[in-house]
Amino acid sequence: MAQMRILGIETSCDETAISILNVSEKSVKVEQDLVSSQIPIHQKYGGVVPEVAARSHVPETVALITQALGKKGMKAFDAIAVTSGPGLATALRVGIEAGRVMAMLSGKPIVGVNHLEGHLASSWLNAENRKRWQYPMLALVVSGGHTELVLMKEACKYRIIGQTRDDAAGEAFDKSAKLMGLPYPGGPQIAKLALEGDVKGFDLPRPMLRDGSFDFSFSGLKTAVRQAWEPWADVRAHGNATLFEQKKRDLAASLQQAIVDVLVTKTISAAKKHKVKGVLLVGGVSANLMLRERLALEIKTQLVGVAFLPSDKLYVTDNAAMIAAAGYWRLKKGEKHDWKKIEAKPEWNL
């Protein structure tokens, strides 16, 4: 297997994404990386619009595959990797059906990929990270729908050693932002405001910080943010806009600090306990600069010799390059699935 080009298909939730990943012994190259981002539409309505998302999964999948293959057609790839789960059944099926058709028509192998494994593989897309790739590793997966600590003992062997018991970290950012009257998506808004806010401005809880487990709980933060914000929400109505803006920045900073504190503390103690050689940081929330910097710093000072392996910002949110990469891991192990039998697994655990 001197060279393998994998067609990646991702439709597990809101995004439709198609990629072609070219893996050889010397290099890993993302030849195509197409994501039909829905963000502008969400912004118009102040929230995600799944109707638009699902309706467009079908035409978007066809359009993006056509664009990715170009004139080479079926000769543009050697194998197919498609997200089989977890995710929304109706959305997953669109990508899977597309993958099946491509497999049937081309006669090329297809492999069903776990979306979470895709996120892990997003870190591997970075050449520097690949050089320092050494098991066992620990991954912090943080996004709108995920908050998991995954122990990677060896290639394709995983154990979830910690996860959220209620809301995901990205959800905590988004819903807190909503409570503060900020536009969607909330995470980047909070991060921006936090730059000029006082992290000690509000006293917010660090749920489960010292409970000895590697689990998280962010649900209570919503109540805490609402209660903290209630006295200030009307300040603007009383004419003090400057104070209102400053309090908003302080709350954003305090909230970001609370979430990052918990994520970093638990990741470091899990990494110590399992004596890992590398720590991955992946998923949409990993775009948060403060989280990146804090985790990098704590690893440097507390885990000497341990590699910090964040994925490139290009691949933190849902994309198909990471699905193709995880597909490559599976294919390399000799795995492939019968296109007739491949199916959506909405509740697939890693």
Add this chain to the structure above:
Amino acid sequence: MKFIIHRVEDWNLLAQQLVQRLPSNAVLTLSGPLGAGKTTLVQAIARVLGASQNPRSPTFSLVRTYKLANTSPFSTLVHVDAYRLESPSDAITLGFDELAAEDGSLLVIEWPERLGSILNALHKPIVRLTITQDSGSEVRRVDFLMN
């Protein structure tokens, strides 16, 4: 009917009483603002019914399903969150008709307001819960409506 929640443990008591009253094939809707305790109540219901896993927020995934204990009057718990839906027709996205057609499952729906009149078209018994909370107070009031 009313129920007052003073402490976290009270959600369990509410779940126990609620489960006893739920008709088979019931649809349970949970209304209330962000942070009211809707998902906490679903977690308590799941415990009472012996769910395979502790439910997590379905906001991002829209739907999560859990197998229930053999002794439970329901086979599965289907936890739906309509929070991210902008229009009732979005329910098609959820595969809502498919979920609702399944017999023996308990369908629990957060943010039912966003589904509009679709719920009535299911021809299933609907139990509506509304959680309210006064500002500055930790006490929650839960109101029931069965129809």
